[in-house]
Amino acid sequence: MDFPLHTRPLGPARLLGAAPGGRGVRGPGPSGTEIIEIAAAAGIRGRGGAGFPLGVKLRSVAGSAAPGRYAIANAEEGEPGSVKDRFLIRERPELVVEGLLLAARAVGADRSFLYASDRPGADALDEAARHVPSVEMIRVEPAYAAGEETAVVRAVGGGPALPVVKPPRPWQEGLHGAPTLVSNAETLAQLALAVRLGPRAYREAGTGDSPGTFLATVSGGGRPPVLYEVPYGVPLRELARAHLGDHAAVTGVLAGGLAGGLLPAARLGLSLTHAAFTAAGSTLGCGGFVLLTAECPVEVAAGAAAFFDRENARQCGPCVRGTEAVATLLAGLMAGTAGPGDAARLERLAGGLAGRGNCATPDAVSVLVGSLFRHHSTLVHAHAVRSCARCAGARPFDVRIPLGESS
Numbered sequence: 022m023d024f025p026l027h028t029r030p031l032g033p034a035r036l037l038g039a040a041p042g043g044r045g046v047r048g049p050g051p052s053g054t055e056i057i058e059i060a061a062a063a064g065i066r067g068r069g070g071a072g073f074p075l076g077v078k079l080r081s082v083a084g085s086a087a088p089g090r091y092a093i094a095n096a097e098e099g100e101p102g103s104v105k106d107r108f109l110i111r112e113r114p115e116l117v118v119e120g121l122l123l124a125a126r127a128v129g130a131d132r133s134f135l136y137a138s139d140r141p142g143a144d145a146l147d148e149a150a151r152h153v154p155s156v157e158m159i160r161v162e163p164a165y166a167a168g169e170e171t172a173v174v175r176a177v178g179g180g181p182a183l184p185v186v187k188p189p190r191p192w193q194e195g196l197h198g199a200p201t202l203v204s205n206a207e208t209l210a211q212l213a214l215a216v217r218l219g220p221r222a223y224r225e226a227g228t229g230d231s232p233g234t235f236l237a238t239v240s241g242g243g244r245p246p247v248l249y250e251v252p253y254g255v256p257l258r259e260l261a262r263a264h265l266g267d268h269a270a271v272t273g274v275l276a277g278g279l280a281g282g283l284l285p286a287a288r289l290g291l292s293l294t295h296a297a298f299t300a301a302g303s304t305l306g307c308g309g310f311v312l313l314t315a316e317c318p319v320e321v322a323a324g325a326a327a328f329f330d331r332e333n334a335r336q337c338g339p340c341v342r343g344t345e346a347v348a349t350l351l352a353g354l355m356a357g358t359a360g361p362g363d364a365a366r367l368e369r370l371a372g373g374l375a376g377r378g379n380c381a382t383p384d385a386v387s388v389l390v391g392s393l394f395r396h397h398s399t400l401v402h403a404h405a406v407r408s409c410a411r412c413a414g415a416r417p418f419d420v421r422i423p424l425g426e427s428s
């Protein structure tokens with residue numbers, strides 16, 4: 022297969038190049054306890070969004086007193102500005118399957134599942150796992166909320182791919198009520214890498230807090246999207262420079278897919294680590310970055326809020342009503358039809374959305390609008406009293422990266 026986007030490593034090419042140890046799912050390796058020790062010593066953190074330490078998650082499922090265990094590789098990539106999981110399952114399915122088998126051994130799971138909507142990727146995973154009877158492929162319809170961990174568990178169990186209230190989280194009570202490890206496809210590929218390399222070599226890239234490399238989807242700036250492999254700790258500026266040739270034209274960044282909100286150009290010096298992004302009120306999330314050059318930040322926020330409103334799973338009242346109201350207010354500010362109190366109403370409404378639903382959508386909306394006011398408050402209030410020339414001439418902002426069915 023040839024992936025339809027350019028790929029480019031900015032350091033060691035562990036996932037974009039030839040993986041150490043070659044192609045093919047590797048057979049029996051370390052024991053379950055050893056796998057957990059390797060994951061912890063390598064310092065692998067989740068690549069799906071939260072950056073949670075994998076060793077802790079494995080240990081929690083393995084140490085549960087409840088009977089039965091399951092493991093699920095989550096390759097449902099709902100973030101519109103990210104393609105990394107689709108790259109991995111289409112081009113490196115053996116690493117994802119190998120990581121799932123390692124994780125299953127670590128937690129003591131007899132059965133495991135691969136979960137994805139991308140047809141070429143799901144076909145490649147099926148092929149990579151065809152000689153492994155303990156692994157089953159589950160195909161799902163694409164949706165933003167379908168990759169949330171409780172939605173994954175429901176869909177694998179035969180239900181709708183919709184999130185449910187937490188706790189309990191899947192590691193406590195997941196598939197058929199049993200402790201279930203749900204892990205992102207890249208996280209599992211990283212586990213396979215850490216076992217192949219050993220923790221010491223794995224840590225030769227990245228920082229102490231965020232070891233290794235990660236896949237970053239970079240788009241915007243009038244250039245075609247590119248999938249980069251980046252050692253943690255590189256400044257965001259380096260990524261902008263790699264993508265545009267120069268970072269001088271960058272006015273801001275939409276970070277972490279849509280989950281990290283807006284960052285101004287003044288934050289291009291931020292180190293690509295979990296700690297630095299958290300301290301800046303953002304997140305690395307799934308590693309999607311949209312470089313902004315000519316766009317108005319209000320237009321960008323309006324486009325992102327419209328996406329959340331369209332993709333809303335319409336289950337939790339505060340999220341459904343709040344997301345719709347935020348999208349409407351931002352659309353009004355962008356169109357120059359907002360009233361004098363609308364900017365303040367937007368800020369208040371979005372501030373109250375955090376934690377008000379079964380999934381992270383309301384949190385993402387809250388972070389998005391919070392970042393808009395934190396970095397561009399004067400500009401937002403100006404939109405409520407006069408039309409913005411940049412917004413007026415703008416096409417609807419859209420961060421989706423269509424990949425097509427064939428590769």
Ligand code: SF4
Binds near residue numbers: 337340377382383
């Ligand atoms: S929080 Fe929102 S998007 Fe998430 S499940 Fe509830 S209604 Fe759906």
